[in-house]
Amino acid sequence: MKPLALVTGASRGIGLAIARDLAATHRILVGGRDEAAVARVVAELPEAAPFVGDLTDADTLAAACSGIDRLDVLVHSAGVARFGPLAEMRLETWREVFETNVFAVAELTRLLIPALEAAKGIVVAINSGSGFHSNPGGAVYSGSKFALRALTDALREELRGRVRVSSVHPGRTDTDMQRQMQSDAGNENYDGSRYVAPQSVAAAVRLVVDTPENAVIENLSIRPAVF
Numbered sequence: 001m002k003p004l005a006l007v008t009g010a011s012r013g014i015g016l017a018i019a020r021d022l023a024a025t026h027r028i029l030v031g032g033r034d035e036a037a038v039a040r041v042v043a044e045l046p047e048a049a050p051f052v053g054d055l056t057d058a059d060t061l062a063a064a065c066s067g068i069d070r071l072d073v074l075v076h077s078a079g080v081a082r083f084g085p086l087a088e089m090r091l092e093t094w095r096e097v098f099e100t101n102v103f104a105v106a107e108l109t110r111l112l113i114p115a116l117e118a119a120k121g122i123v124v125a126i127n128s129g130s131g132f133h134s135n136p137g138g139a140v141y142s143g144s145k146f147a148l149r150a151l152t153d154a155l156r157e158e159l160r161g162r163v164r165v166s167s168v169h170p171g172r173t174d175t176d177m178q179r180q181m182q183s184d185a186g187n188e189n190y191d192g193s194r195y196v197a198p199q200s201v202a203a204a205v206r207l208v209v210d211t212p213e214n215a216v217i218e219n220l221s222i223r224p225a226v227f
């Protein structure tokens, strides 16, 4: 039987590209909130099943993970981005972003550690360049991605020798999220070709997954080649 990979945020964007790429060698659990969108991805992949639910709901997470006792790859791609000056950032925005980008990653990983250990598996967190730098307007998003890096750095050492933990940091990538960010910033001439293609991030994740068992790619940055 092929190894099993769970990809969160696989209904769209980077997660979808990762699911498509890994499907050549893995059975895929397709993560997303929109049942119909997830079903469409499941139907296009050779061996796939849905993993539907809001990752910020702890009960949903526990129920969704209950049948998984062996997992080779866990890719955390689901995420949200909110930008704006701190003076205008409401507490609910901080909570929404940290719930999705940090707390859900922590809880899903916690629930699946036994299954990952059983398979000597790999955790891949899709972080961001914003996990290394914080600029005006980026307190919430960068804050969540810095926290995600702290989480993966700690987890890597806690699980060393049993589960490998990688942090992949894309720059601007051509997805719905980037389109929204450019629109919010007043750029009405969106040109996706200026950004990293989601398939290129998937190629980076493929490199992480295919790295022989005696080594781990701990941090990997992938950024637009132009401008």
Ligand SMILES: NC(=O)c1ccc[n+]([C@@H]2O[C@H](COP(=O)([O-])OP(=O)(O)OC[C@H]3O[C@@H](n4cnc5c(N)ncnc54)[C@H](OP(=O)(O)O)[C@@H]3O)[C@@H](O)[C@H]2O)c1
Binding pocket: 008, 009, 010, 011, 012, 013, 014, 015, 031, 032, 033, 034, 037, 053, 054, 055, 056, 076, 077, 078, 079, 080, 081, 100, 126, 127, 128, 129, 169, 170, 171, 172, 173, 174, 175, 176, 177, 178
């Ligand atoms: N695009 C960029 O420029 C860029 C750059 C660096 C890092 N990243 C990171 O890359 C990752 C993927 O981003 P993307 O550009 O592919 O985003 P996207 O196109 O907006 O897709 C986001 C995905 O996350 C899922 N998701 C969001 N909140 C969720 C929740 N509470 N529960 C379950 N699923 C949830 C969405 O599911 P639904 O379809 O159900 O909404 C969707 O599948 C994120 O972690 C992001 O921070 C993106």
